[in-house]
Structures are given as structure tokens and as C-alpha cells.
Amino acid sequence: SQKIEQNSEALNIQEGKTATLTCNYTNYSPAYLQWYRQDPGRGPVFLLLIRENEKEKRKERLKVTFDTTLKQSLFHITASQPADSATYLCALGSFSSNTGKLIFGQGTTLQVKP
Amino acid sequence: DAMVIQNPRYQVTQFGKPVTLSCSQTLNHNVMYWYQQKSSQAPKLLFHYYDKDFNNEADTPDNFQSRRPNTSFCFLDIRSPGLGDAAMYLCATSRSRGSHLRYTFGSGTRLTVV
Numbered sequence: 001s002q003k004i005e006q007n008s009e010a011l012n013i014q015e016g017k018t019a020t021l022t023c024n025y026t027n028y029s030p031a032y033l034q035w036y037r038q039d040p041g042r043g044p045v046f047l048l049l050i051r052e053n054e055k056e057k058r059k060e061r062l063k064v065t066f067d068t069t070l071k072q073s074l075f076h077i078t079a080s081q082p083a084d085s086a087t088y089l090c091a092l093g094s095f096s097s098n099t100g101k102l103i104f105g106q107g108t109t110l111q112v113k114p
Numbered sequence: 115d116a117m118v119i120q121n122p123r124y125q126v127t128q129f130g131k132p133v134t135l136s137c138s139q140t141l142n143h144n145v146m147y148w149y150q151q152k153s154s155q156a157p158k159l160l161f162h163y164y165d166k167d168f169n170n171e172a173d174t175p176d177n178f179q180s181r182r183p184n185t186s187f188c189f190l191d192i193r194s195p196g197l198g199d200a201a202m203y204l205c206a207t208s209r210s211r212g213s214h215l216r217y218t219f220g221s222g223t224r225l226t227v228v
Contacts, residue, residue, distance in 0.1 A: 004156070032214050043118075043204050043219030044157070051214070089156070093214070100145060100211035106156040 002028045004105040006090060012111045019080045021108045023073040023090035028103075030092035033066055033073050038087045038107060047088075048075075080112045117141070120205050120220035127195050127227055135190040135223045137205030143218070145211060146188040148180060149204040151222075157204055163188060164211055192225075200227045 005024045013019050023033070031052050036044035050057045050066045050073070057064045063076040077084050087109045091102040118139045127133040137146065145164050149157035161170045163182045177199070179191040192199055202224050206217040 008154070034216065036217075036219075041202075041222070041224070043120075043206070043222050044217070045219070046216040049214065049216060091217075093212075100208055100215060101147075101159060101162065102217060103159070104149075104156040106154065 002026070002103065004028070004090065004092060004103060006088075006105040006108045008106060008108070010109040010111055012113065013080055015081060015112055015114050017080055019077040019084065019110055019112070021075040021088050021110065023075070023105055025071050025092060028071075028092060030068075032093045033064075034091045034093070034102065035062075035064060035073075035075050036089045036091060036104075038089055040087075044089055044104075077110070080110075082112045082114050085110055085112050118205055118207055118218050118220040120203075120223050122223060123221060124224045125226070127192075127225065129196065129227055130194045133192050133195055133225070135192075135203050135205075135225070137188045137190075137220055138186050139205075139207045139218075140186070141207055141209075141218060142185060143207035143209050144185075145208045146182060147206040147208070147217070148178075148188070148190050149206065151202045151204055152200075160190070195225070195227045197227050200225055 003026045034049045035047045038044040048064045061078045065074045087107040089107040091104045147162040148160045151157040160174045182188045202222045204222045205220045208215045
């Protein structure tokens with residue numbers, strides 16, 4: 001069955017360092033991969049989208065890579081700040097169904113310490 | 115500001131007592147989704163509407179129903195809530211179908227079943 005895996009252990013890093021979060025998937029051929037940020041008790045907020053034929057996408061301090069051979073996406077936050085502390089979810093959508101449904105991973109919690 | 119609003123933010127209901135959660139949007143988006151998210155888990159899609167076209171997920175229990183009386187509003191009805199239905203319920207919208215489109219989420223409704 002289709003599976004999306006994000007590191008369930010929280011990632012703790014020091015302010016100013018680069019945070020790298022991983023999203024792995026199996027039994028899936030996503031056309032698009034999206035990353036969302038979720039703060040406690042709130043709904044997810046869209047951050048970035050990357051297409052299957054794109055290797056890398058950047059937005060300010062954020063960078064996403066997408067390797068369809070490894071079936072993996074990496075999400076980087078450079079010069080991390082305490083305000084970046086949140087849970088980050090990856091979500092996949094496929095060409096096979098044009099309903100636009102996104103399947104979400106369980107998220108990785110990032111803690112940035114001052 | 116255009117947005118997705120969920121009411122109430124917190125809902126306590128008794129075991130077996132029907133409950134309705136509401137979602138409204140000012141984005142004029144065609145698609146509205148309902149997700150269930152339990153603690154530290156991935157949001158799980160229950161169903162979605164594309165305009166008036168209702169699409170149920172195969173594993174969504176019959177206990178969960180939905181209504182979309184117009185473009186702006188969508189309701190989630192839980193006919194006989196059980197303790198296992200306690201979760202955060204997230205409403206999301208997207209402009210149309212297609213997983214290249216970002217979702218806009220509401221802040222969620224936290225449901226407690228006593």
C-alpha cells in the first residue's frame with residue numbers, strides 16, 4: 001500500500017543552523033509534492049510545491065529537493081530561527097487521479113533553540 | 115482577507131450524541147475537503163466536494179456524513195460519535211482539482227467525546 005514516512009522523532013537544532021527534514025514514500029508515483037507548516041492546535045499552512053520534473057525549489061530561507069529515483073524529498077531551512085519551530089508535513093498528489101487529493105505524512109516536529 | 119473559517123474551535127459532545135462541525139470559505143474555491151487528524155498522526159482525508167459532487171473515501175466510516183448547501187459552506191456530521199472519533203477536524207479548500215494546487219486550511223475544530 002502507499003506509504004509516506006517522515007521522521008517521527010523531533011528534530012532539535014541550534015538557532016542559525018540549517019534544519020533538514022526528510023520525506024520518503026513507497027508504492028506511489030507523485031506528480032507533485034507539497035510541504036506545509038503546522039503550528040500546535042492550528043491548520044497546516046502551505047509553504048512550497050515541487051513538481052516531479054524539478055530537482056530543487058527555493059523560497060527565501062526554504063529549499064526543497066525531490067528525487068523520484070530515491071523516492072525522497074528533503075526540506076531545508078537555512079539560518080533557522082526559534083520562530084521556525086513547528087511541525088512540517090509533506091503531502092503527495094499524483095497524476096493517476098485528477099481529483100487533486102493530497103496524501104499527507106505524519107509530520108516532523110522541529111525545535112529551534114536560541 | 116479571504117480565508118477558511120471553522121466553527122467552533124473546540125467542541126465537546128457526549129458519546130452517541132450527533133454533532134455537526136461547520137466550515138465556511140470566502141475564497142470561492144470549487145473544492146472543499148474534510149480531514150481527520152489525531153495526535154501526532156497524518157491528516158486523513160474523509161471526503162471532499164467538487165462543487166456539488168460528493169466524493170467519499172473508501173475507508174470513511176458511515177458514521178461520518180457531509181453536506182455542502184452552497185459554495186461557501188460545508189458541514190461535517192458525526193451521527194453517533196464514539197471515543198475513537200475524538201480528533202482535530204480540518205477543513206481545506208482548493209481552487210479546483212489537481213494536486214498542483216495548494217490547499218488552504220481552516221484552524222480546525224478540536225472534538226472531544228465524553
